[in-house]
Amino acid sequence: MINALLWAPLAFGIVGLFLPKRASGWWATLGALVTLVIAVGMVFDFDTGSSGLQHSVDVAWISGLGVDYSLGIDGLNLFLIVLTAVLWVGGTAFAAFREWERPQLFFFLMLLAETATLGSFLAQDLLLFVLFFDLMLVPFYFLFGAWGSDREGGPSAAAATLKMMIYTLIGSLLMLVGAIAAAIISADGGHLTFSIAAIQQQGLDVDSQRWIFWFFAAAFLVKMPAFLLHGWMPDAYRAAPLPVLVVFSGVLAKVGAYGFLRIVLPLFPDATIEFQEVILVIALASILYGSVMAFTQTNVRLIAGYSSVAQLGFITAGVFALRADGADGAILQMVNHGLVVAPIFVIVAILVERTGTEDIREMGGMALRAPVLAVLFLVVALATLAMPGSANFIGEFYILNGLFQEKIVFACIAISGVAMSAYYALRLYQHAMHNRKPDGIATREIGLRDAVVLAPLVLCILALALYPQLILHRTAPTVQQTVAGVTNGDAPEAELASGPTGRNQAYISRNRPIDP
Numbered sequence: 137m138i139n140a141l142l143w144a145p146l147a148f149g150i151v152g153l154f155l156p157k158r159a160s161g162w163w164a165t166l167g168a169l170v171t172l173v174i175a176v177g178m179v180f181d182f183d184t185g186s187s188g189l190q191h192s193v194d195v196a197w198i199s200g201l202g203v204d205y206s207l208g209i210d211g212l213n214l215f216l217i218v219l220t221a222v223l224w225v226g227g228t229a230f231a232a233f234r235e236w237e238r239p240q241l242f243f244f245l246m247l248l249a250e251t252a253t254l255g256s257f258l259a260q261d262l263l264l265f266v267l268f269f270d271l272m273l274v275p276f277y278f279l280f281g282a283w284g285s286d287r288e289g290g291p292s293a294a295a296a297t298l299k300m301m302i303y304t305l306i307g308s309l310l311m312l313v314g315a316i317a318a319a320i321i322s323a324d325g326g327h328l329t330f331s332i333a334a335i336q337q338q339g340l341d342v343d344s345q346r347w348i349f350w351f352f353a354a355a356f357l358v359k360m361p362a363f364l365l366h367g368w369m370p371d372a373y374r375a376a377p378l379p380v381l382v383v384f385s386g387v388l389a390k391v392g393a394y395g396f397l398r399i400v401l402p403l404f405p406d407a408t409i410e411f412q413e414v415i416l417v418i419a420l421a422s423i424l425y426g427s428v429m430a431f432t433q434t435n436v437r438l439i440a441g442y443s444s445v446a447q448l449g450f451i452t453a454g455v456f457a458l459r460a461d462g463a464d465g466a467i468l469q470m471v472n473h474g475l476v477v478a479p480i481f482v483i484v485a486i487l488v489e490r491t492g493t494e495d496i497r498e499m500g501g502m503a504l505r506a507p508v509l510a511v512l513f514l515v516v517a518l519a520t521l522a523m524p525g526s527a528n529f530i531g532e533f534y535i536l537n538g539l540f541q542e543k544i545v546f547a548c549i550a551i552s553g554v555a556m557s558a559y560y561a562l563r564l565y566q567h568a569m570h571n572r573k574p575d576g577i578a579t580r581e582i583g584l585r586d587a588v589v590l591a592p593l594v595l596c597i598l599a600l601a602l603y604p605q606l607i608l609h610r611t612a613p614t615v616q617q618t619v620a621g622v623t624n625g626d627a628p629e630a631e632l633a634s635g636p637t638g639r640n641q642a643y644i645s646r647n648r649p650i651d652p
Contacts, residue, residue: 138191138207141174141217142254145224149247153240161232164243168228168250172221179610182214187613189260197264202319202328206260211614212397212467213257215607216390219474220257222596223386224250230482230589231379242283245275249383256391262315262330265399269355269391270308276384277301284375296371303368307355314351317344318403336402336621349407352400353415359392360448363421373441378485381437385444386478390470393451397463397618401455405622408458415456416546422449424549427556431563434495436484439564440477443520446553447473453550454535458623462538463615468607469531472519475600476528479516479593483509486586487568496564501573509582510569512594519597521561522554527600534608 148167152160183190189208197205209217228246236242252275255268277297284293291299319330322338329335340348358365373381401408426446433439447469454466484494486509491499503510522528532554539547582590600606 137174137178138193138209138258141171141178142207142251142258144171144174145247145250145254149244149251152247153244155240157239160240160243161228161236164247165225165229165232167247168221168225171250171254172218172225175218175221178209179214179218182209182610184610185613187211187617192260194260197261201263201330202323203263203330204261206264206331207258208260209258211611212618213394214610215467215471216257216387216394217254219390219471220250220253220383220387222593223383223474223478226478226482226589226593227379227382227386230382230485230586231377233585233589234379236283238282242279245279246380246383249275249279253383253387253391257394260332262319262332262335262399264330265332265395266308266312266315269311269395272388272391273301273304273308276380276388279380280372280376283377283380285377286375291371291375293375296368296375300368300372303358303361303365307358307365310351311355314348317351318348332399332402340403342406345404345407346410349400349404349411352395352404353411356392356395356400357418359395360389360422360452361445362418362448362452363425363445364418366422366445369441369445370438373437374435378437378481378488381481382478385440385481386474389444389448390451390474393448393455393466393470396452396455397466397615401458401618401622408456408622412456412458413543413546416453416543419449419452419456420546420549422446422452423553424449424556427553427560431556431560434497436487436494436496436564436568437481439496439560440480440484443557443560444473444477446557447477450532450535450550450553453539453546457535457538457542458619459538459542460612460616460619461534462542463619464608464611465531465534465536465538467611467615468527468604469535471607472526472528472531472597472600475593475596476516476519479512479590479597480520482586482590482593483513483516483568486582486590490580491574496567498574499568500571503569506581508587512582512587512590513565513569515594515597517561517565519601521558525601527597527604530604 145167148164152163155163178191189210192208194204194206197203249272252268252271256265256272259265259268281294281297284297286292318335318340319328321344322335322340361369376384423446426442426449429442430439430446433442451466451469454462454469487499488494519526519528522532536547536550539550
């Protein structure tokens with residue numbers, strides 16, 4: 137079942153290369169739907185009380201180098217896999233409603249990107265993770281470069297794509313070196329293996345952890361992107377096709393945050409504690425910088441792009457609070473952000489088609505003539521600003537709760553990002569929907585084909601707001617085990633098995649135990 141989940145998109149993509157142009161988009165959408173059905177089936181079949189891997193596959197691949205074809209699902213990646221499947225259905229369907237040059241190749245690359253992203257989430261072998269992590273770059277390089285648009289006053293699509301590749305490849309090469317070093321050092325003359333679980337069990341000395349930690353952190357922070365490492369983002373977002381941005385912004389940034397939970401915390405616990413405050417400073421800088429830039433931009437793409445920088449800063453802060461609440465909130469917020477930013481880019485595409493501009497100062501008057509679109513946009517905007525009652529509010533509450541218990545000063549600063557998110561989300565909505573209608577723009581209602589894509593995404597936002605425990609209940613056991621490995625070494629089994637309702641009492645801070 138897990139192999140079908142991973143390789144179904146690629147299989148559909150290969151077949152789609154030989155189909156007629158008109159059928160390629162709908163065939164790709166069918167492939168994404170099949171993948172979603174498999175992913176949802178795994179949610180229903182998931183054992184919520186287990187912290188270990190489920191549906192795992194582990195066979196020797198390159199035995200001489202200790203590389204295994206090892207896949208698995210647990211609380212850390214279950215809903216990130218579902219998020220990937222959901223957004224790829226939306227992004228692929230949205231693209232299928234539109235005309236593209238060389239559509240067979242376009243949709244093949246979209247589905248190849250889905251397989252690579254799923255592989256990154258599923259991989260339990262360090263080298264396999266690196267390979268899938270790098271493979272993600274290939275389809276997006278061509279999707280951005282070949283189908284992107286040159287923007288007046290900015291670099292060409294090719295130049296923007298090259299800049300993105302340079303940033304991400306440097307990070308990926310550092311991660312490859314770190315992965316090889318971690319396997320060799322942990323083996324210490326014994327059996328070489330890249331298994332994440334085996335390397336964690338064998339352990340690394342503190343000096344090795346320090347420098348390997350930063351090799352992985354660089355790759356993940358570039359991918360997110362974090363403050364000071366986000367230089368590729370503005371140009372790439374301006375150039376990229378909007379249906380591609382639906383999946384790129386909604387999912388790929390989460391691979392970096394997930395990498396911290398899956399690899400950095402378990403393999404480099406001493407370095408994680410030592411550099412905790414450094415990463416938290418980067419996270420807070422991302423929150424503040426991304427928020428300020430989001431409410432000073434007038435380009436709708438960049439408003440969404442910089443808001444993502446801020447939201448990924450919150451997620452990073454939750455991970456490096458090194459508490460169960462913070463990590464639970466980080467995973468929930470990864471899903472929340474993907475479900476919010478994807479419909480934002482769908483709405484952006486609709487607005488650009490209506491108005492012919494990406495500048496919010498030249499938009500307006502949509503609410504009176506397009507009330508359904510305005511209502512859908514309002515739900516997305518309120519979720520973006522973490523309105524109480526939304527799942528985003530729950531996610532940020534968990535993150536801030538964990539951060540307050542660990543680093544109260546950092547938590548107080550992070551709260552300012554919550555206030556700023558309200559400003560840039562409402563500013564975007566106000567300009568697009570309620571400003572005075574400029575002359576010469578179309579203000580018709582959302583069409584059925586776009587509503588078929590947008591409405592299910594908005595319904596996912598509402599459903600998760602009503603029942604965030606759908607995610608929290610299933611992630612808690614694995615999160616507890618992951619964080620306890622950093623904060624307390626070998627935590628007592630009774631605490632690890634305490635379940636989601638007892639995570640606050642059963643957890644242990646970095647400096648002193650807390651009695652349950």
